[in-house]
Amino acid sequence: MSNEQKTIQTIFVPKRLQIDTVVALVLLRKYGEKYYPGVSTAVLTFFRQPPEGKTAEQLEQEGILPVDMLGGVFDHHRETRSQETESVSQLVAKELKIQDDPALKKLLRFAYRDDIEGKGVLSKDAIDRSFGLPGLLNNLVRQYPEDPQRVFDIVEPVILGHLAEETMRHHVLPDDYRKKFDEGKVDAFLIPFRGKELRALTIDSDRKGMVGFLKAHPNIKADIVAQRFASGHINVVTNQQLTLDLAGVAERIRLAEAKARNMHESEFDASKLRDRARTDDFPMWYLDDTSRTVQNGGIDPEGTEPTKLSLEDVKLAIVEGLNDSDSQKKERVSSDKHPRSSKNRNSERVVYTALFVDDVAALKAAFPPVHPNEQYHHSTIQYKPDDGINGISVGAKHSIRVKGRVTTDAIDALLVEN
Template structure:
């Protein structure tokens, strides 16, 4: 079960239900999503369900013109929108629709409260506005950027049928008709870190064994229904977690384990290195109550376990919302871990082989530094290269496709970048044809120098940045790529100037 936020526009009399989180990542099989995107469709960045579109809004305006006290009616409409509990489940059906030169992939949903809302709306305005088929536009496509971003309005079932709807099938073609589909995941109590991690793993990896589990809703029972067993519920497409003493009830298993471990083992992903931290987090929280180890009160207040606890307190009547809010965080963590443990090591090896990365040592005073220069636009690669798994490089110079360069360091090494900052600014001035009158010590200063704005020396992160990863108004360096290694060697080794020299 998912929750949406109503947004009523009193000028256009439209009502959208805003949806947060990575819903397409949860409900679409990765192969299907890739297939859709390869056909030129763009994933919608902002997801919503349209309750009242422009056509319905126009009819509301026409009705309001006949009402003397329309301001009171508008306030009543806003109240109806805000006080309706807009919760929805994802239906199995999704469709490709088209109109003129626009195409969309839409996901049908079961939207609680919509029929009652339209009954009250039509009673209030004395209208007969039809209830639209509730759906979410996941992907759009058009002949140009503007049309490609626009969805296709659907105000009634009749309009929907005129859009040439064609089913978008997620199942494998050879899946037998009438195959069992899993629609519910049942927990015994409010969500805990372990059970939320377990649900993430189940939805992420369980589709082949449990068809439909990606879109299954989460519900809560204190005990299973009378005469029902795990086996009988499984036949109905219902999976129990930590309930009924079944295969995923870790309370019934010896030695001590977690629901996350049981499910990951059942699905054959327990050894996935990208899951290691999540599984360990679930164990630590469940076994010892130490989801957050730090004793710092701020760390503890804003640690994930504490945030789950406060969400449970504030969403007592809607515990499924807690799962909905936390799952996108786990998705983001897992995706980053996949990069760190699989994609980034492979990327770096390829760049070393192709000559797009070079490593070399530099001595600065009594320190031997490991340095790497790498061509990449990845926002994660520099952090990976400074990590234990990435080689513990002390200095990473990342050359972006735009020719912007950012130089980052490993904090524990306490590298002095002043000589390098001065040399970079001096070389930049030379490449730009500038005649500087600044002293070397001024060129080594923190922050940005107005004469050479390309380079920012950040003492907080001990980095020298030419615009960062998202450069906007900062121009790329004019220093040639083939000179960069020598500049870094001279700057870090302080051969041309040492900040310790006294004047």
């Protein structure tokens, strides 16, 4: 970079685009304006062979910036290097002083691995390799051999989309969290549960990626997050790996909603307070067993009425509801270990929907039961009849065909296949 840098009007680029070159160009155009005025809007000119007659330094004085050619500052093939140890995108990042930005770490590593190590997509799966970015770029280069500008225009938004997401994760969300924390809009607390403590947190924030950030951040690792948007909508999201039963939380939230709306007991069906999905009495709340959430509209709440509850109301519902659900589960397990008489069991027979599968061993390995003979209400168990009831909470709806039925004095189960 010259001390008397001219405004960059043109960027010289090799005609056959590679991942490393495309990444370098994206970084230059997005971050390079401070060091190379005009580079963000400079015209790309492509060459099959590098133009002769002028050096990279001479071209820069004419407002032309060579990338990956002519031995310039952004040519990782130049003769002064005995061997290629840096990608052109790394050279660009260093020149622009952004090489340590955590938002660029994956992208720079990706370009280096593809160009210097020659690995590209590491997966051996044919589909992964076909639809990985290096493979798609090669397809585009072959499809439009005389139109590299079109190829670049297709791939650039993909890389910019990745950069936007990484910038959000490493900069925007942490900054917003710190701001909300300083403003007293974050409440972090612990919930005693099954002999351990769950990390829970409530926050006021309109950032759609905030929950994922709070669950993934190594210093936070939230197990449960209640996020309130400026619109008043509140969503309760949990770590799916914990497979928390949120029926009790949904019940407490719906009861609190009824109180906040001055609803009389006769105005809602108390037997449906723990129901999955949405109920007619409280359409603003949705209990999703698959995602382990209780949502008041989700991240795009348009069309859903905001709750009347405060974050403090929801916090109380979470604490009380979780332990209530766990207590009921323990009671069911205790009943399994100490069964009542046939007469009593018959009067309390429960209807289950089951998923009939051949490879039950794989299912057991993937979803080990928390308790022996664990059972879940409202169509959420899977088992193979001759294996006994091995409850696996799935919470997902399946496209199924009924194969048969098993009826005893304790159970009425459909046998289905997907």
